[in-house]
Structure formats: C-alpha cells, structure tokens
C-alpha cells in the first residue's frame with residue numbers, strides 16, 4: 608500500500624519520500640512506483656516534474672531534515688496498534704509541523720493518535736487497493752483530530768484525483784463495514800443450501816452488475832485474509848451478530864483451501880494464481896437487471912438470491928447512516944468508488960424499494976437480518 612500511495616502522490620505532482628525499515632521492501636517499493644510512473648509518462652498519461660525518493664533510516668540526520676520539511680506523512684505500516692503508536696510518537700517528534708495520516712483499515716484512529724505528541728495532528732486517510740487505481744479515500748476524524756489537519760488530508764486526496772469521503776472513527780469505517788453483507792449473506796445462503804457458490808456468483812455478476820461474485824472475490828483476496836478481517840470486525844464490534852464470521856470460511860481455512868494462492872478455495876485453480884476469466888459478455892459495467900430479465904437469465908432462485916444480498920446491503924447502509932458513520936451520499940460513493948459496486952447501499956434500497964427490502968428481512972426474525980431503525984423509517988415513507 609505504501610508504494611502504491613507513493614506512486615499516486617508522485618504522479619499527481621507531490622514531491623514524495625518513501626520510507627520502510629526493510630531495505631528490500633523500500634527499494635522494491637521504490638522500483639515498482641518508479642517503473643509505473645515511467646510507463647504512465649511514456650503513454651502520455653501524466654507528466655511528472657516532481658520526484659519520489661527513498662529514505663531508509665529515520666535516525667540519520669539528512670533524512671530527518673528532509674522528513675521534517677514534509678507537510679503530510681501517510682503511514683502504511685503493518686496493522687498493529689502498538690507498532691503504529693510507536694511510529695506516530697517518532698513521526699510527531701521528527702515532523703512536528705506535519706499532518707500525520709494513518710492508512711489503517713481496522714484500528715481506531717483515536718487510539719493510534721494517542722501515541723503522537725500532538726494527537727490533533729493525526730487523521731485517518733484510508734486508501735483502497737491498488738491506490739493508483741481506486742478513486743476512494745476515507746478521511747477519518749479521530750476524537751482529537753483538528754479541523755485544519757482534516758482539511759489538509761482532504762485537500763491532498765483531492766489533488767491526488769481521489770474522491771475523499773468523511774467517515775466517523777468506527778468499526779470498519781464505511782467501506783469495510785458496508786462490504787460485510789456481500790460475502791456474509793452469500794455464505795449464509797450457501798450454508799442453507801439455497802444455491803451453489805457458482806449460482807450466487809453468477810447472479811451477482813450478471814444480474815447485480817457486481818464486478819465479481821462474492822466467492823470469486825474471496826478466492827482472489829484469500830479466504831484466510833477475508834476471514835481474519837471478518838473476525839477482527841466482529842471482535843471490535845463487541846459481537847454484533849450479523850457480522851459473526853462464517854463457519855464455512857473457518858472450515859476452508861483449517862483445510863488449507865485459501866483460494867487462488869493455494870490452488871483451491873471455493874473454486875479450483877489447477878495452475879496456482881491462474882486468472883479465472885469471468886463469463887463471456889459480462890464486463891461488470893452492466894446496469895442492474897430488472898426481475899423479469901434476471902429470472903429469465905439465471906433461473907427461479909436468482910431474484911431471491913439478489914433480493915437477500917441487496918436487502919442486507921441496504922440494511923447495513925441504513926445502520927451506518929443511523930449511527931452517523933457518514934452521510935448518505937458518502938456511504939453510496941464509498942461502495943461505488945472503493946469496491947466498484949454498481950450501486951451504493953442506499954441506492955440498492957431505492958432500487959429494491961424500501962418496503963420490499965423490509966419484507967425480505969422481517970420474516971427471518973433473527974438478529975442477522977434484523978432491520979435497521981432507519982430502514983423501517985424509510986419503508987414507512
């Protein structure tokens with residue numbers, strides 16, 4: 608992530624320093640960033656008059672001097688609270704005037720900022736993978752973040768050509784939280800025997816306009832990685848039932864079926880790492896199909912499959928809106944830009960119809976499908 612963010616910063620005209628304590632990671636990241644920038648320059652995609660440079664040690668005087676002149680430092684170190692706190696303590700001492708941003712996906716920005724000498728200079732700047740391609744940046748205000756620091760982070764994200772959205776410092780922010788039901792509801796349907804993973808994937812892609820089906824996505828990300836994120840979000844939430852990790856994933860991880868990287872996950876990959884082509888004619892850009900088209904295309908169970916996923920996505924968007932995690936427009940933009948979804952969660956609710964979404968969820972009568980108060984209000988008109 609660090610190399611990708613450095614590439615993006617540099618190609619949008621920011622003089623950029625890249626630091627990593629591991630020389631291999633530092634120079635590997637620098638090489639990747641520079642060669643991508645050079646390719647872009649050759650193709651005329653951008654002209655670069657600024658530079659990206661590597662700094663290896665935060666102890667050496669010349670490097671500290673260069674670091675001290677930075678306006679913004681973006682941290683993308685491993686996802687460990689104590690490591691990040693220690694790093695922010697040093698960064699605050701090295702660059703006392705800079706805004707310090709963390710790219711954390713799941714830790715509390717407020718908790719990380721407690722490590723800095725001036726917590727008001729710390730904000731969250733959550734980029735999506737790969738940073739040069741994904742347009743979304745979640746700007747997260749910790750309890751102590753100053754308005755000035757948030758403004759700097761927002762301005763830089765805009766100058767990087769990204770769309771910044773403002774997210775409250777809360778579990779999974781907007782993106783990783785609202786993405787939960789896409790995989791979790793699909794895993795529930797698989798466990799119930801409602802449909803096979805192939806049917807669910809095809810329905811999501813062909814009928815829902817998602818760029819990938821949930822099981823293809825889990826195989827791509829790595830089922831172990833996706834399961835670890837699910838466990839972390841569930842634990843940090845204090846056990847929100849609808850975020851309980853799936854036993855299907857737990858079993859696959861225990862069996863070593865991790866997805867593409869291990870040759871087998873939900874699908875089989877005879878050549879490890881092989882790229883699996885989507886169905887011919889499906890490019891992920893399709894509009895969402897209406898019910899008649901969908902049932903004609905993918906069989907009788909398809910509206911039910913897509914209806915449950917869409918209702919649960921809309922429901923999570925409503926919980927996020929009700930808990931003031933972000934504005935309605937920002938919640939939708941986050942999922943379109945950060946995950947390439949065809950519609951954001953609230954847009955899914957509109958598309959489905961709020962009373963229909965409620966009618967899909969209510970009969971379950973369980974915690975996992977319990978409708979959000981905001982969804983009930985929207986359904987009541």
Ligand SMILES: NC(=O)c1ccc[n+]([C@@H]2O[C@H](COP(=O)([O-])OP(=O)(O)OC[C@H]3O[C@@H](n4cnc5c(N)ncnc54)[C@H](O)[C@@H]3O)[C@@H](O)[C@H]2O)c1
Pocket residue numbers: 608609626627628629632633682683684685686690694710711712713733734735736
């Ligand atoms: N991978 C993703 O898709 C993704 C997406 C969004 C956000 N993030 C977040 O970005 C951060 C980095 O994730 P990643 O996937 O790039 O991890 P990674 O393990 O690939 O990279 C982390 C890098 O940090 C370096 N590092 C270790 N200690 C350090 C220190 N004290 N100071 C500076 N660098 C140090 C490591 O050498 C390594 O090169 C995490 O907070 C993660 O949650 C990741």
